[in-house]
Amino acid sequence: MKALLQRVDRASVSVDGKITGEIGKGLCVFLGVVVEDTEKDIAWLADKIVNLRIFDDESGKMNRSLIDEEGRMLIVSQFTLCGDCKKGRRPSWIKAAEPIFANDMYEKFVKEIEARGVRTATGVFQSLMKVEICNDGPVTLMIDSRE
Numbered sequence: 345m346k347a348l349l350q351r352v353d354r355a356s357v358s359v360d361g362k363i364t365g366e367i368g369k370g371l372c373v374f375l376g377v378v379v380e381d382t383e384k385d386i387a388w389l390a391d392k393i394v395n396l397r398i399f400d401d402e403s404g405k406m407n408r409s410l411i412d413e414e415g416r417m418l419i420v421s422q423f424t425l426c427g428d429c430k431k432g433r434r435p436s437w438i439k440a441a442e443p444i445f446a447n448d449m450y451e452k453f454v455k456e457i458e459a460r461g462v463r464t465a466t467g468v469f470q471s472l473m474k475v476e477i478c479n480d481g482p483v484t485l486m487i488d489s490r491e
Contacts, residue, residue: 345385345449345490346376346425351398351483355418357467358474365465370415372477375453376425377446378439378490385489386449390456393417398483406483410462417457420467420475421450443470 349371356366373393394410394417401407410417423446427435441449447469457464467473 345378345381345389345453345488347389347393347487348374348422348425349393349396349485349487350477351480352418353478353480355475355477357418357420357465357476359468359471364468364473365418367416367418367463367465369413369480370417371410372418372420372475374420374422374425375450376422377441377449378426379441379445381441381449381489383452386453386456389487389489390453390460392487394457394460394462396485398485411460416463416465418465418467419450419454419457420473421446421469 352370352372354366354368355372356363358364371393397409398406399408399410399413399415423437423440424435426440427437428439429435440446450469454464454466
């Protein structure tokens with residue numbers, strides 16, 4: 345499971361011109377599900393993200409987590425994170441999970457985040473989405489549950 349996360353002051357996602365999810369201060373997480381992902385990957389990644397100390401403390405050091413900040417999380421499904429660009433000029437999607445499995449894992453990830461006390465907002469799985477992000481920092485990290 346792959347997650348690209350960005351610390352944000354605010355973020356929103358819309359489908360067909362209608363906002364489906366928006367947050368204030370927190371994290372925008374783009375989530376890619378790969379074929380071999382399991383529920384262990386969900387638990388590990390959720391724990392890593394909500395406890396990652398990437399928010400500034402009163403001294404300006406990255407010493408606080410999303411939970412410490414009582415921040416929110418916008419979670420957007422993004423199969424393109426699973427693209428392999430090693431060969432040729434067109435990405436290969438062979439590592440990306442099939443839609444039914446990927447949607448199930450995506451929904452379980454959202455529930456896992458919520459179970460850890462974080463309020464979430466989401467996009468719409470398998471839809472063409474417009475994402476607006478006001479980065480804070482910027483702070484952008486890529487996390488792979490398999491690395």
